[in-house]
Amino acid sequence: MPDKMLIWMVLFGIFAVCFFVIAAYVSVTGVADVKALLTRHVTSDDAEKAENK
Amino acid sequence: MTFNTLDWTILIVYLLLTVSIGLWVRRYVEDLAGYIVAGRNIKVSLGIATFAATEMGTITFVYFGELGYVSGFSCFIIGILAMMGYMIVGRTGFIIARLRAFGMMTIPEFYEIRYSRRVRLVGGIILFLGGVLNMGIFLKFDGIFLSEVMGFGPDALAFIMTLMLVIVMAYTILGGMFSVVITDFMQYVILSFSMLVTTIAVLLEVDLGQMAEAVAGSYGDGGFDPVANPRFGWTFLVWVFVSNLAAAALWQPGVSKALASESPAVAKKVFLVTGLSFAGRAMIPMFWGIAALAFFGPGENSASAMPKLLAEVVPGGFLGLLVAGLLAASMSTYSSYLLAWSSVVTLDVVSCFRPAGFDERTTIRITRFFAGLIGIFLLIFGLWYEVPDTAYQYLFITGAMYTAGALGCVTAGLYWKKANLVGAYAALILGAAAPAGFLILERFAAYLPQWLRFVTDVNVSGVLSFALAALGMVLGSLLTQRAHPPKHVQPEASYA
Numbered sequence: 001m002p003d004k005m006l007i008w009m010v011l012f013g014i015f016a017v018c019f020f021v022i023a024a025y026v027s028v029t030g031v032a033d034v035k036a037l038l039t040r041h042v043t044s045d046d047a048e049k050a051e052n053k
Numbered sequence: 054m055t056f057n058t059l060d061w062t063i064l065i066v067y068l069l070l071t072v073s074i075g076l077w078v079r080r081y082v083e084d085l086a087g088y089i090v091a092g093r094n095i096k097v098s099l100g101i102a103t104f105a106a107t108e109m110g111t112i113t114f115v116y117f118g119e120l121g122y123v124s125g126f127s128c129f130i131i132g133i134l135a136m137m138g139y140m141i142v143g144r145t146g147f148i149i150a151r152l153r154a155f156g157m158m159t160i161p162e163f164y165e166i167r168y169s170r171r172v173r174l175v176g177g178i179i180l181f182l183g184g185v186l187n188m189g190i191f192l193k194f195d196g197i198f199l200s201e202v203m204g205f206g207p208d209a210l211a212f213i214m215t216l217m218l219v220i221v222m223a224y225t226i227l228g229g230m231f232s233v234v235i236t237d238f239m240q241y242v243i244l245s246f247s248m249l250v251t252t253i254a255v256l257l258e259v260d261l262g263q264m265a266e267a268v269a270g271s272y273g274d275g276g277f278d279p280v281a282n283p284r285f286g287w288t289f290l291v292w293v294f295v296s297n298l299a300a301a302a303l304w305q306p307g308v309s310k311a312l313a314s315e316s317p318a319v320a321k322k323v324f325l326v327t328g329l330s331f332a333g334r335a336m337i338p339m340f341w342g343i344a345a346l347a348f349f350g351p352g353e354n355s356a357s358a359m360p361k362l363l364a365e366v367v368p369g370g371f372l373g374l375l376v377a378g379l380l381a382a383s384m385s386t387y388s389s390y391l392l393a394w395s396s397v398v399t400l401d402v403v404s405c406f407r408p409a410g411f412d413e414r415t416t417i418r419i420t421r422f423f424a425g426l427i428g429i430f431l432l433i434f435g436l437w438y439e440v441p442d443t444a445y446q447y448l449f450i451t452g453a454m455y456t457a458g459a460l461g462c463v464t465a466g467l468y469w470k471k472a473n474l475v476g477a478y479a480a481l482i483l484g485a486a487a488p489a490g491f492l493i494l495e496r497f498a499a500y501l502p503q504w505l506r507f508v509t510d511v512n513v514s515g516v517l518s519f520a521l522a523a524l525g526m527v528l529g530s531l532l533t534q535r536a537h538p539p540k541h542v543q544p545e546a547s548y549a
Contacts, residue, residue, distance in 0.1 A: 004277035005265050008126040012336050015132065016252065019333025022326060023245030026098045026105075030238050033099035037234070038078075 055204040055364040060373030067243070067377035068220070071384065075236045095314050099238060100323035103385075105330060106237035107306050109244065110386030111195040111379045114338040116444040118359030121342025123443065124284050125268035125276025131293055131445070132335030138297030139328025143321055148302035150317040151467045154544035159393075160303055160459060161401035166542050167466040168474040170405055175478065176462065177401025179485050180305065183454030184394045185427055186434075186492075191390075192218060193435035194356060194444055195383050201360035202376060214435055217380075221387040222428045233392065237385045244378035248337055250371045251363060258366040259344040267347035284443075285512075292515035296449050299456035299519070301328070303463060305393040306386075356444065395423035441495050446511045450488045457518035458484025461526040470541065472526060475533040479525030487518040 095103065120128040142149060157163055161180060165173035196214040200206060205213070268276035275282035279290060301307070301324065314320035338359065345353070345362040353361065367375060399420045404410055411419065440447045461480030465472035491514035494501060498509040507513050530539070 002265060002269065002277060004274075005126055005261075005268070008129050008277065009261065011129060011133070011332075012340060015136070015332035015336055016340075017333075019330045019337065020245065020249055022101070022330045023241065026101050027242040027245070030098040030102050030242075033096040034235060034238055036096060037099060 055202070056372065056376075057369045059370045060376065063370065063373035064377045064380070067374075067381065071236050071239060071381050072220075072223075074239065075233075078235050095234065095319070095323075097319055097322050097326075099234065100314050100319060101327050101330075102241040103234045103237035104307060104323055104327045105334070106241045106244070106382055106385045107389040108327075108331075108386075109241075109334060110191065110383040111198050112191045112383070112386070112444070113334070114341075114379065115194040115198045115356055115360070116448065117335050117338035118342035118345070119355045119443055120445055121339035121344075122346050122353070122358045123342075123355050124282055125272045125343060125346070127272075127275060127277055127279040127282045127285060128339050129336050130279040130285075130290065132332040132339070134290065134294045135297045135335055136328055136332035138294060138299075139301040139324055139331050141298060141328075142301040143323070143325030143328050146317065146321045147298075148463055148467060149308065149320050149324060151544065152308070152463070153314065153317040153320045155542075156544070158309070159397050159400050160305060160308065160463065161397065163463060163466060164477065167472070167540060168462070168477040172462075172474050172477045172481070173401055174405040176459065176481055177397055177405070179458060179481055180455045181394055181398045181402060183451055183456075183485070183488075184305065184390070184397070185430060186454070187448055187451035188387075188390050188394070188427070189431060189434040189438060189451075190440055190444060190447060191383075191387065191435070192431050193438075196435070197356050198360045199376065199380070201357045202364045202372070204364060207357075211436060214432060217383070218428055218432050221384050221391075222425060233385060233388045236381065237389075240378060240381040240385050243374065244382050247371065247375040247378040251341065251367050251375055252337055254367045254371070255341055255344045255362070259347050259362075263347040264343050267350070268343060271346060271351045288510075288516055289512040292453075292512055292519070293449070295460075295519050296453060296456060296515065299460040300452060303456055303459045304452065305397060306389045309389070309393055309396075391424040391427055392420070394427055395420045398423050441492075442511050446515075450491055450511050450515055453515050453518040454485045454488040456484075457488070457522040458482070460484075460519065461522040465526045465530070469530075471530050471534060471539055473530045473533060473537045473539040475537050476526040476528075476530030479529035480522040483525040484518050484522030487514045487521060490514065 117128075117132075120131065141147060152160070152163060155163060155166065157166075159177075161173045161177040164176045192214045193210070195217060196210045197207075199213050199217075200209045272282065275284075279285045280287060314323055341362060342359045345358040348362050348365070349358055363375065364372070399416060403419060404416075410416075458481035461484060462472075462477045465476065465480070487508070490508050491511060494505070495509040495511075498506065501509065
């Protein structure tokens with residue numbers, strides 16, 4: 001394997017690991033963010049009920 | 054046919070689930086800010102997922118895979134330059150933090166505040182044209198990927214393109230940024246997992262020694278050294294770095310995600326962490342492309358070699374998951390881009406002709422109408438247009454039509470007190486001139502005099518667009534300070 005390819009493969013390994021670690025972290029913590037986003041907004045049903053009151 | 058029953062089941066169930074969730078989220082009341090920037094309530098993790106998903110459609114995999122196939126390991130440098138560009142923006146908040154503090158929804162809105170309404174109109178038209186031309190090849194390349202990976206071959210291309218367009222249009226026009234953000238998250242999770250499985254499958258089938266031999270045999274030293282590679286060289290590297298910096302800070306589909314963040318600080322974090330993942334996002338499909346070179350040899354069609362490899366090596370079931378993830382990622386990319394370009398033409402072009410403006414409901418309707426028109430254009434353009442050079446270079450040169458001028462206008466507008474509207478016009482027009490010149494003149498390269506042929510080199514045109522835009526802003530502003538004194542504006546919120 002040429003030296004230059006070895007350098008690229010090391011960089012590939014580092015950045016591929018970074019990509020998958022970030023993806024794993026975001027997959028776990030993002031669920032709470034989705035819940036937070038939806039609870040901060042009323043649905044059209046809620047808005048209709050509030051209007052009727 | 055490489056796609057088995059399990060793959061089809063996974064694909065159909067996943068797509069139905071995505072569309073159902075997208076439509077369910079419509080229950081949430083959306084005003085204009087909700088439709089375009091999700092009410093500006095996005096937190097860090099969701100921001101990273103939705104930003105990464107926007108910048109990771111099927112076309113991303115096709116053009117990076119194509120680069121791996123036609124240039125070997127030397128194209129890995131592109132991923133590193135992209136990572137640097139996005140991380141610099143994330144670390145410093147260059148442009149995005151200040152734009153978020155101004156509370157805007159599109160970049161040309163800033164042109165009106167800082168320069169004039171007419172500059173906004175010119176900037177909006179250039180952004181719209183550059184953006185739609187840029188998006189023009191998405192359908193074709195996505196169609197190539199899907200037809201190869203699912204085993205239909207090139208004959209099914211037009212049918213797949215039409216079907217994809219219908220699904221995406223319905224999803225975007227009915228939904229809005231809320232639907233996009235929620236389904237982006239799902240797509241990011243599924244796609245990242247599929248990428249991991251695919252990379253392992255490729256490594257099990259093609260070893261590194263084969264790849265080294267194939268790259269050395271096909272491209273020599275240029276396969277490992279980007280400066281020695283005739284496709285790249287220093288001009289290309291400078292252009293890609295500046296383009297990525299500009300795209301990170303100014304490319305509307307991505308920036309709309311920053312503008313949707315709950316604060317400028319969250320926007321900076323989203324860019325920093327997503328930027329760190331961008332080297333991997335590029336290198337992983339490039340690696341698959343290199344594996345395709347080792348597996349099939351150099352005689353294949355460069356865009357379809359990598360998808361053909363995946364059809365061969367990814368195990369049944371996982372192939373369905375990968376295609377479902379990619380198709381869903383494309384839906385999110387298309388939705389974000391359609392939403393971005395239709396909101397630009399509505400808010401920055403159409404609204405400029407009606408000083409009283411439209412009410413929010415009408416604005417959303419006009420935005421949806423333009424999203425539909427852009428969709429029809431994508432199908433016609435995709436079927437007719439032949440891409441010069443690689444898809445990656447086409448995307449960057451069409452992107453430069455807008456980003457070059459915008460980088461000059463927005464950077465100077467935010468950080469240089471002497472920037473005025475003459476400088477802004479000069480930056481926008483000169484920035485668009487070199488890429489537009491390339492797209493037109495490369496068709497007639499053989500008839501051009503020798504001294505003008507440099508314009509048909511995509512890398513030279515790319516660098517030239519940024520240089521001309523910067524020169525236009527500086528000279529235009531300095532020479533007309535008295536006749537057109539600069540406007541000074543303050544943001545609504547702090548920059549932090």
